[in-house]
Amino acid sequence: MDYENNFNFLTPYIGNDEQILWKGKPGKGNIFSGRDIVMLPFSIMWLSFCLVWEYTAIKSGSSIFFMLWGLPFIGVGIYMLFGGFIRKARLKNKTYYVITNKKIIIKSGNNIELYNGKDLPPMRIKLHKNGSGTITFNEDIYNTRGRVRSTYCMLENLADVVQAQRAVSRMLEEGAGTVDDIF
Known part of the structure; x- marks a missing residue:
């Protein structure tokens, strides 16, 4: 599938007076x-x-019940160890980011999230060793236990993080429109 065709989902979410400043996807x-x-x-x-547990149950000649009892737990352990990474890698291939002059659009799998530029908390950029970077919009929330950092949205592992950052800055400078303009 052509790279540009992957962004066909945008059409219903872009207004007439809206322009795309940057689009991309997370790197490998x-x-x-x-x-x-x-x-x-x-x-x-x-x-x-x-x-x-499973080794002990088999070696001790326990009943078939005890031998089978550990198998679902082994499955859960394998998923916890490897499944999350596999799921993240698969989802990353289906993730697309778009920055317009009014909002940020993130498509991840079948989910589409729209973030009004006026509502974005401060931007943080983390540069990775391989030259890519991640843009994060975090809010600090205070509760009885102290400060908790909550992630509002994130553009992960961008090869051209500087271009994306410039697009976000331009969106914020242009005023980001109103909520009625976005929906």
């Missing part, structure tokens, strides 16, 4: 996120425990 690699730092050790411990 960088599917490891901060959340994975917590999940990876837990997944390894879970899977290890389940494998030891």
Whole structure:
């Protein structure tokens, strides 16, 4: 399928007075996120425990019930260890980003998200070692436990992160329209 044809979904979401400033998709690699730092050790411990359980059940000659009991837990452990990365990689191939003079549009699989430029929290740019970058719009929310950083939206792993950042800056400078203009 042609690269431009992948952006055909845009037509109903672009107004007559709206222009596309930038469009792109996430690059390959960088599917490891901060959340994975917590999940990876837990997944390894879970899977290890389940494998030891299954090995012990088989070696001790336990009943078929105990031998089969561990299999679903092994499946869950394998999914926790590898499934998330596979799912992220597959979804990344179906993700497209568009920045117009009024909004950001993110299509991820069959989901389309529209973010009004006027409502965007401050932009943060993280540069990766391979030269790509991620643009994140974060809000700091304060509760009784202190400050919690909440991600509003994210343009991940962009090869041309500078061009995307310039498009966001231009959108914000042009005033980003009103909510009625977007919908």
